[in-house]
Amino acid sequence: MMQINDEILSAMLDGELDAEQIQEVNHAMVADPKLAARFAELAAANASFVQSAKMIDEAPMPDAVTRLLESAEQDSNVADLQAFRQLRKPTHNASNKPALRWAALAASLALAVGLAGGNLLGTGSSSHALSPAVADALNSVSSGEQVEIGSTESMLAGFSFVDTDERFCRQFSVNSQDGSSNQIACRDGEDWEQVAVIRSTEQLSESYQPASANNQALDGVLDTIMVGAPLSLEEEARWLD
Amino acid sequence: MQAQLTALLPALRRFAWSLTQSVHDADDLLQATVERLLSKGVPENVDLSRWAFTVCRNLWIDEYRARKIRKTVDVDPEVFESGQVDGEREVHGKLQLNQVMTAMKNLPEDQHAVLSMVAIQGLSYKDVAAELEIPVGTVMSRLSRARCKLAELLAAG
Structure with a gap:
């Protein structure tokens, strides 16, 4: 039989005793009210300490710390971009970058057509303009939001990111009675360039599903042009401003 | 790492408070910890959350203890009397805080x-x-x- 002292009671509080020891302590506390009172005393002291530490949650997180992390994230994007460009330099230059981009797109789209039964429209090696209504929505709607585009279409903003040309880009889907499309567009000055589009005769679900067959096709494009992680809503808001 | 660190901040801040017993010192310690993590990174094969607490504790030992900051315990009245913690909870909270802070030091x-x-x-x-x-x-x-x-x-x- 073990000797039940403050160390054992403290270990009991921390879940550090095995089942047999717990049973032994419980039996001892039933038999000895002083031991039970001591356990309660230690538990209360511990709870006061833990609760007090939680009270700091009431005070707002210091700006200096959040700013530090935000600026680190921006630096990290810049660092990623620079590292990415360094890696690309020996084999790729600016003039063949579109070829690389579209080769990846073609490969991934072939997969998508096979998997999803969709068909590819409107892609090529030159840029494509978006309708003014879609462009307006891309300039104003936050990721996760859905808006009506005219009377028959709706647009759901998926996520935003920065591309290798340091442009603000967005993944989004457009749904209409005739079908749907999953698209990526990047902002060039005031205009939006359609970078990729996959059309399907099926309606897309309301939420973006990265793992779906249609969206897998865009992954190759994203792998090629996307720098860092998708933007947070706060970062996205700064681009939208 | 930034996203992981952001998610970890509240827990790390509570830990900093438990060491310093002061909101201001805890926030200074938290900031120093984040700065150190961002500048020095995390050793290979080491879990960030585990490492962050270690950095925090080491900083407290190296710098804060040396400066004996925790001897200047205060209840940070501007934080706890500014309506952010209200009513009965404030009174109870302040009492508890005072007691715990005094005991911990x-x-x-x-x-x-x-x-x-x-x-x-x-x-x-x-x-x-x-x-x-x-x-x-x-x-x-x-x-x-x-x-x-x-x-x-x-x-x-």
Whole structure:
């Protein structure tokens, strides 16, 4: 039989005793009210300490710390971009970058057509303009939001990111009675360039599903042009401003 | 790493508070910890959350203890009397804070650190023993003495 002292009671509080020891302590506390009172005393002291530490949650997180992390994230994007460009330099230059981009797109789209039964429209090696209504929505709607585009279409903003040309880009889907499309567009000055589009005769679900067959096709494009992680809503808001 | 660190901030801040017993010092310690993590990174094969707490504790030991900041315990009235914590909860909270802060500053530092690592960071005795390079039995006894002292001081307060 073990000797039940403050160390054992403290270990009991921390879940550090095995089942047999717990049973032994419980039996001892039933038999000895002083031991039970001591356990309660230690538990209360511990709870006061833990609760007090939680009270700091009431005070707002210091700006200096959040700013530090935000600026680190921006630096990290810049660092990623620079590292990415360094890696690309020996084999790729600016003039063949579109070829690389579209080769990846073609490969991934072939997969998508096979998997999803969709068909590819409107892609090529030159840029494509978006309708003014879609462009307006891309300039104003936050990721996760859905808006009506005219009377028959709706647009759901998926996520935003920065591309290798340091442009603000967005993944989004457009749904209409005739079908749907999953698209990526990047902002060039005031205009939006359609970078990729996959059309399907099926309606897309309301939420973006990265793992779906249609969206897998865009992954190759994203792998090629996307720098860092998708933007947070706060970062996205700064681009939208 | 930034996203992981952002998610970790509240827990890390509570840990910093448990060490410093002051909101201002805790926030300074938190900032120093984040700066250190961002500038030095995380060693290979080391879990960020585990490492962040270690950095925080080491900074507290190296810098804050040297400056004896925790001896200047205060209840940060501008935080806890500004309506952010209200009514009965404020009164109870302030009393509890005062008592705990007073009690903690009377704890020997080795007991204080072990109590924070187990009760706030949530480490097992084995992990604390490995981190501090001391036997598990020593962890148990320091922790027990910390709680006994805390219970005694809270009862007296």
